[in-house]
Amino acid sequence: MHALLPTTAPLPLFDVAASRRIESRALAHSPDLMERAGLAVAKLALALRRGEGPVWVVCGPGNNGGDGRVAARRLAQRGVPVHVGHDTPERPALVIDALLGLGLNRAPSADMLATMVAMQSCGAPILAVDLPSGLLADTGQAAGERAVRADHTLTLLTLKPGLFTGEGRAHAGRIWFDDLGIAPDEAATATLLGPAPLPERSATSHKGSHGQVLVVGGAPGLQGAARLAARAALACGAGRVYLDLLGQSAGEPADPAWAELMRGSLAALPQAVGVIGCGGGAAIAQALPDLLQRLQHLVVDADALNALAADPGLQALLRSRPAGSTLLTPHPLEAARLLGRDTRNLQADRLAAARELAARCNATVVLKGSGSIIASPGERPALCASGGPALGTAGSGDVLAGWLGGLWAQQPTHGAHAIACAGVDAHGRAVEAGGVWRAGDLIDRLAARR
Numbered sequence: 063m064h065a066l067l068p069t070t071a072p073l074p075l076f077d078v079a080a081s082r083r084i085e086s087r088a089l090a091h092s093p094d095l096m097e098r099a100g101l102a103v104a105k106l107a108l109a110l111r112r113g114e115g116p117v118w119v120v121c122g123p124g125n126n127g128g129d130g131r132v133a134a135r136r137l138a139q140r141g142v143p144v145h146v147g148h149d150t151p152e153r154p155a156l157v158i159d160a161l162l163g164l165g166l167n168r169a170p171s172a173d174m175l176a177t178m179v180a181m182q183s184c185g186a187p188i189l190a191v192d193l194p195s196g197l198l199a200d201t202g203q204a205a206g207e208r209a210v211r212a213d214h215t216l217t218l219l220t221l222k223p224g225l226f227t228g229e230g231r232a233h234a235g236r237i238w239f240d241d242l243g244i245a246p247d248e249a250a251t252a253t254l255l256g257p258a259p260l261p262e263r264s265a266t267s268h269k270g271s272h273g274q275v276l277v278v279g280g281a282p283g284l285q286g287a288a289r290l291a292a293r294a295a296l297a298c299g300a301g302r303v304y305l306d307l308l309g310q311s312a313g314e315p316a317d318p319a320w321a322e323l324m325r326g327s328l329a330a331l332p333q334a335v336g337v338i339g340c341g342g343g344a345a346i347a348q349a350l351p352d353l354l355q356r357l358q359h360l361v362v363d364a365d366a367l368n369a370l371a372a373d374p375g376l377q378a379l380l381r382s383r384p385a386g387s388t389l390l391t392p393h394p395l396e397a398a399r400l401l402g403r404d405t406r407n408l409q410a411d412r413l414a415a416a417r418e419l420a421a422r423c424n425a426t427v428v429l430k431g432s433g434s435i436i437a438s439p440g441e442r443p444a445l446c447a448s449g450g451p452a453l454g455t456a457g458s459g460d461v462l463a464g465w466l467g468g469l470w471a472q473q474p475t476h477g478a479h480a481i482a483c484a485g486v487d488a489h490g491r492a493v494e495a496g497g498v499w500r501a502g503d504l505i506d507r508l509a510a511r512r
């Protein structure tokens with residue numbers, strides 16, 4: 063058993079159906095899985111309980127409740143006071159939430175909701191077994207009007223996607239994992255990202271070796287977004303970074319505060335990696351046909367995504383681009399516009415939405431937000447567990463787009479999926495220390511990690 067985040071390597075995630083298959087094969091040779099699960103829960107509970115009061119074990123009707131009962135027995139054997147039931151004991155030292163796990167298949171009943179509220183309000187830390195009760199393992203959404211907000215979740219046998227995306231991070235608390243001694247024997251549903259190596263720079267390399275980025279956007283009043291993207295691309299290590307500021311006279315500096323950045327345009331830079339749409343406003347729509355047809359590597363963000371959503375002709379151009387050459391970075395509202403759905407409906411199953419959008423656009427999609435998802439045609443999707451609410455600040459998405467462009471300029475033979483996985487994970491890790499920053503500070507954080 064170990065704490066999971068931050069990840070040190072990529073890890074496999076399994077949805078409910080895959081977890082069930084792995085469990086049923088494992089049970090054939092290891093019939094004591096529930097004993098192992100309950101013992102692991104008891105061990106963690108011993109470390110987490112606060113004070114000498116009873117450990118309150120709330121057991122549900124299925125095997126999740128079974129794990130809870132084993133844990134209760136093990137704790138009692140150790141002499142720990144234990145209270146098993148749905149009524150709140152006096153001053154509990156810890157709550158073990160073993161109400162519902164993988165088998166959650168409908169909105170919790172009023173009785174269960176009342177028990178969840180009691181657990182939540184008793185004042186003790188909550189350790190959820192496998193999943194916080196009420197949270198769907200595949201999507202990270204509550205099945206009903208609420209799910210338990212645990213302080214810790216010990217997930218068992220397999221890692222489930224719903225712990226890491228949607229509402230998962232907010233409900234799971236600190237995530238622990240015990241594989242119960244079983245190695246998964248089938249392909250993962252998705253991959254939880256680990257840190258990616260940075261582009262190498264040989265001793266004899268020069269600025270021409272590290273690629274070019276062309277940021278297209280920054281319409282009047284929106285230059286900041288394009289400049290943040292350009293600064294991030296440069297900080298990432300791109301050899302030369304140019305800005306095509308839409309509607310600005312060519313004589314204006316690219317960025318008065320960053321003298322290294324240059325003005326440029328598609329006509330002069332057909333080999334550059336395009337980062338398009340940051341602060342693009344309405345003007346980006348006219349530029350898109352040429353950009354979509356002429357640039358070999360494209361990161362498409364913000365207003366360029368909105369322009370695409372509004373124009374089936376541009377969507378056809380997007381789809382006709384070669385495999386692995388396009389990377390879209392929508393936040394949920396932008397993704398919903400592209401799919402013609404509403405955001406709530408899209409967020410209900412982020413993994414499925416990202417896959418659908420990737421298939422529809424023939425592109426890599428980074429569906430941003432807590433637990434960003436990277437989906438590409440023909441690739442196993444990836445989930446990013448790094449980052450957090452510190453990224454919720456204007457311009458952090460522009461920094462991401464620029465960083466992705468900078469990575470790609472230095473590694474032009476990589477496909478969009480690999481670039482997205484590396485860049486999204488690095489972007490999140492840069493804010494791991496918490497706190498609230500400006501997006502400009504985020505560039506320095508990213509650069510410091512190179």
Ligand SMILES: NC(=O)C1=CN([C@@H]2O[C@H](COP(=O)(O)OP(=O)(O)OC[C@H]3O[C@@H](n4cnc5c(N)ncnc54)[C@H](O)[C@@H]3O)[C@@H](O)[C@H]2O)[C@@H](O)CC1
Pocket residue numbers: 081082085095096099122123124125126127129161162163164165166167168169170171174191192193205218219220
């Ligand atoms: N598959 C695995 O990875 C392993 C499973 N184990 C445990 O077994 C659990 C899965 O057990 P189960 O399949 O029995 O599932 P659960 O224990 O999560 O719940 C299933 C029961 O709850 C009922 N139920 C579902 N939704 C409900 C709702 N909203 N309101 C009221 N009742 C509801 C179902 O009808 C069923 O009776 C895992 O979460 C884990 O704790 C571990 O013991 C071993 C490994």
Ligand SMILES: Nc1ncnc2c1ncn2[C@@H]1O[C@H](COP(=O)(O)OP(=O)(O)O)[C@@H](O)[C@H]1O
Pocket residue numbers: 364393429430431432433434448449450451452453454455456457458459460461462489
């Ligand atoms: N709570 C959160 N957890 C993880 N990542 C977050 C969270 N909030 C925001 N982010 C990340 O911050 C970035 C915000 O991008 P975006 O919404 O495009 O902002 P902007 O348009 O202001 O640049 C995305 O990478 C998103 O995944």
